[in-house]
Every structure is written in C-alpha cells, then in structure tokens.
Amino acid sequence: MRSTVSYGSPAAARLILAVLPALPTLCALVGTLLLFSLFLLVQGQPVLDAIGYIFDGAFGSSFAWQSTLLRASPLMLTALCVALPAQVGLIVIGGEGALALGGLVAAVIAVLVPQGTSWLIATPLMALGGMLAGAVWIGAVGALRQWRGVNETISSLLMSYIAIALFKHLVEGPLRDPTSLNKPSTRAVPDALTIGSMPGLEVHWGLLWGVLACVAAWVFVKHSTKGFAMRVAGGSNRAARLVGLPVNLLAFSACALGGAAAGLAGMFEVAAVQGSANASLLAGYGYAGILVAFAARQNPLAIIVCALMVGGIEASGSLLQRRLGLPDATTLVLQGLLFANLLAWEALGGRIMAWRVKLQAVALADATTQLEQTHA
Structure with a gap:
C-alpha cells in the first residue's frame, strides 16, 4: 500500500512548497551552530553553556528582550x-553611510529649527531630512549603475566610505560642539525634540516605525503594480525592457527607498539614543543589516524576525564576557559564520527552483483531479 506522505503526495508537496523558501536559511543556521561549536571547543569552552548564555542574553x-529590541x-x-x-x-x-548621513542631517535640523518649535513639526522635519539624505546617497548608487554601468556593490561600498569620512569631518570640524571635548559631536538635540520610549518598554519608538516600514515594504513589493x-x-532585466517597463527608473526608485529607510534609522539613533551626531552612531548597524537582509532572503516581513535574531546575538555579547570570560567580539565571529554560511547555502537556489517546479506540478495535478471529480 502506498504511503500517504511521500515526495509525490499532494499534501506533502504543498507542505514542502511552504517551507522551501526558508530552506537555505535553516541550513545556514545549522551550519553556523556546528562551526561556532567547533570554534568554542578549540578554545576549551563549554559549547552548550555558551549557546545557553547567548539565548539568555538575547531573550x-x-x-534582555529590551536590549535585543533596541538593537533590532x-x-x-x-x-x-x-x-x-x-x-x-x-x-x-x-x-552604514546612509545611516550616518541621515543621522547627521537630522541632528543639524534639530539645532536649526527655531527654539520653541513643536515636536509635531520638528520631528517630522528631522525624519524627512534623514530620509532624504539616505535616499540621495543610495539613489546615486542606482543612478551610477543604470546610467553609467558602475557595479552597484562596489560603488555602494565606496560611497559608504565617503559618507563616513564626510560624517567624521563635519562632526569633528565645522559642526562640532565646542563643549564636546574628548568625544567630538554636534550640538545636542533639544530635550523637547528627543524621542522617548514606548509605554511599558525601555525601547524607543523607532522599533514601531521599523516594523511598520517592513510591513509597508512587503505590501508594496508583493501587492502593488510598482512592486x-x-x-x-x-527576474529578467531584458524581459522587463521588452515589455516596456522603465527599468532604470525602477532601479533608481528601489535604491532611493532603501536609502531613505537607512537614513530614517540614523535619525532615530540620533534623536532617541545618542542625543547628537557622534562617532557612536557608527556602530555597524548598516553592515549588520546586510546579514539580516540575506538571512531573510530579501523578504521584508522575514526581516523583522531576522533582525530580532541578529539583535539578540549582539545583545548577548556582554553576558558571554561575564560568564565565560570570552571577548565581546565573540558574537561578531558568530555573525561572520552566519553570513558565510548564508552565502554558501545560496548555491541551493537553482536546485530549489527545480524542486519547486516538480512540487508545483504535483500540487496542480491534484487540484485538476479534484476539479474533475467535482464536475463528474
């Protein structure tokens, strides 16, 4: 008698189709745990204890939850x-560069608005300024790619270095607050314009806006004509041009929107965490965001979960240091291993597409059979 759950089973095919997109990420997580365990064993550290401390330090x-949410x-x-x-x-x-410039512009706007301006006016201006700075910077990357043929990966990395250098020059030079002695920074954001915590949490409102941005991006990408x-x-640049889509404008728009999101992150870091634009703003969130996006396989909704995971890893560093005497940078090793595994398991992409075609054929055949039986 044939088993009801097999590769050819319609129910099994639908189940596998549902989890198939997450397969590379799941494999990467398993590979990361194995390699990180080996890394700990070489140092003579207790693997299970270390993994337990990472979980405790994150969740x-x-x-721990508030520390994780603050980083996420x-x-x-x-x-x-x-x-x-x-x-x-x-x-x-x-x-990283877009975040730095977004935070810098937001800090400047907070100082320039007339004293006594309501936060209902000043805070949106800070957000818009930060988003515009990020949009212009990353939008330029898209423009260079589409109209000049410059590789976007290289140009975005170089543009990030330029943005960080420009940030440091302005913060340590023309925009420096004379009262900031050992830690160069811009003038502090007025207390009336700082962004407080959400009720019942020690986490600022940027968390809510981050979640809303991810949901809005998912709706835009999955349920709009532009998306x-x-x-x-x-999927196919050539096919898009053949059907008359404005590919250059679409690429520029996607880059500008992404830059605006990073600029908004910079604004919240300045107005809710740092209180001014200073070197602490360059905490590596832009680089860690690359890891989050790859772990989420570029799915805006999955970014929420993956940001919590990576934020939790970062938050657990101090607990590992206190309990096991491991350097705080141990969590950076874990993140690096995760990123390397994600790239390695991307090779599954082609095979997954082949599996998807076969599984969809099984599911479609079952649906056709059920339809025929209904009309019989």
Missing part, C-alpha cells in the same frame, strides 16, 4: 536598504 529576561530597531531599517534594491536585482551594501514591476525587472 532570557525582560532586560535600526537593523530592520538598514536591512531594507539591502532588500529593496535586491527586488530589481541589485546588491547594495552601503547602508511587481520591480520583481519583473529583478
């Missing part, structure tokens, strides 16, 4: 700086 208490907030937005251009087939890794056009362009 084991209310304090900018990661959601910087990950969108990678995920949105990826919809049109571009690999952009310049979110569909971007995915068509990302």
Whole structure:
C-alpha cells in the first residue's frame, strides 16, 4: 500500500512548497551552530553553556528582550536598504553611510529649527531630512549603475566610505560642539525634540516605525503594480525592457527607498539614543543589516524576525564576557559564520527552483483531479 506522505503526495508537496523558501536559511543556521561549536571547543569552552548564555542574553529576561529590541530597531531599517534594491536585482551594501548621513542631517535640523518649535513639526522635519539624505546617497548608487554601468556593490561600498569620512569631518570640524571635548559631536538635540520610549518598554519608538516600514515594504513589493514591476525587472532585466517597463527608473526608485529607510534609522539613533551626531552612531548597524537582509532572503516581513535574531546575538555579547570570560567580539565571529554560511547555502537556489517546479506540478495535478471529480 502506498504511503500517504511521500515526495509525490499532494499534501506533502504543498507542505514542502511552504517551507522551501526558508530552506537555505535553516541550513545556514545549522551550519553556523556546528562551526561556532567547533570554534568554542578549540578554545576549551563549554559549547552548550555558551549557546545557553547567548539565548539568555538575547531573550532570557525582560532586560534582555529590551536590549535585543533596541538593537533590532535600526537593523530592520538598514536591512531594507539591502532588500529593496535586491527586488530589481541589485546588491547594495552601503547602508552604514546612509545611516550616518541621515543621522547627521537630522541632528543639524534639530539645532536649526527655531527654539520653541513643536515636536509635531520638528520631528517630522528631522525624519524627512534623514530620509532624504539616505535616499540621495543610495539613489546615486542606482543612478551610477543604470546610467553609467558602475557595479552597484562596489560603488555602494565606496560611497559608504565617503559618507563616513564626510560624517567624521563635519562632526569633528565645522559642526562640532565646542563643549564636546574628548568625544567630538554636534550640538545636542533639544530635550523637547528627543524621542522617548514606548509605554511599558525601555525601547524607543523607532522599533514601531521599523516594523511598520517592513510591513509597508512587503505590501508594496508583493501587492502593488510598482512592486511587481520591480520583481519583473529583478527576474529578467531584458524581459522587463521588452515589455516596456522603465527599468532604470525602477532601479533608481528601489535604491532611493532603501536609502531613505537607512537614513530614517540614523535619525532615530540620533534623536532617541545618542542625543547628537557622534562617532557612536557608527556602530555597524548598516553592515549588520546586510546579514539580516540575506538571512531573510530579501523578504521584508522575514526581516523583522531576522533582525530580532541578529539583535539578540549582539545583545548577548556582554553576558558571554561575564560568564565565560570570552571577548565581546565573540558574537561578531558568530555573525561572520552566519553570513558565510548564508552565502554558501545560496548555491541551493537553482536546485530549489527545480524542486519547486516538480512540487508545483504535483500540487496542480491534484487540484485538476479534484476539479474533475467535482464536475463528474
């Protein structure tokens, strides 16, 4: 008697189809745990204890959760700086520079607005300024790619270096607050314009806006004509041009939107965390956002979950240091292993497409049979 659950079973085919997109990420997670365990064993560290401390440091208490959420907030937005251009087939890794410039512009606007201006006016201006700075910077990457043929991965990385250098020059030079002695920074954001915490949490409102941005990006990509056009362009640039889609404009728009998200992250870091634009703003959130986007396989909704995972890893570093005496940078090793595994398991992409075709054929055949039986 034939088993009801097999490769050819319609029910099994539908189940596998549902989890198939996450397969490379799941394989990467398993590979990362194995390699990280080996890394700990070489140092004579207890593997299970270390993994337990990572979990406790990320999600084991209310304090751990708040620390994780605080780090996940900018990661959601910087990950969108990678995920949105990826919809049109571009690999952009310049979110760190866009975040820095977005935060710098927001800090300048906070100081320039007339004293006594309501936060209802000043805070949106800061957000718009930060988003515009990020959009212009990353949008330029898309423009260079589409109109001048410059590789977007290289140009976005170089543009990020330029943005960071420009940020440091302005913060340590023309925009420096004379009262900031050992830690150069811009003038502090007025207390009336700082962004506080959400009720019941020690986490600022940037978390909510990060989640909303991811949901809005998912709706845009999956359920709008422009989003569909971007995915068509990302699937086949030549086919998109043949059907008359404005590929150049779509690529530029995707990059600008991604840059705007990273710029918004910078604004929240300045207005809610740092209180001014300073070197602490360059905490690597733009680079970690690349890892989040790849772990989420460029899916805006999955970015929320992956940002929590990576934010939790970052939050657990201090607990590993206190309990096992491991350097705080141990969590960076874990992130690096995860990123390497994600890239390695991307090779499954072609095989997954082949499996998907076969599984869809099984599911379609079952649906056709059921339809015929209904009309019989």
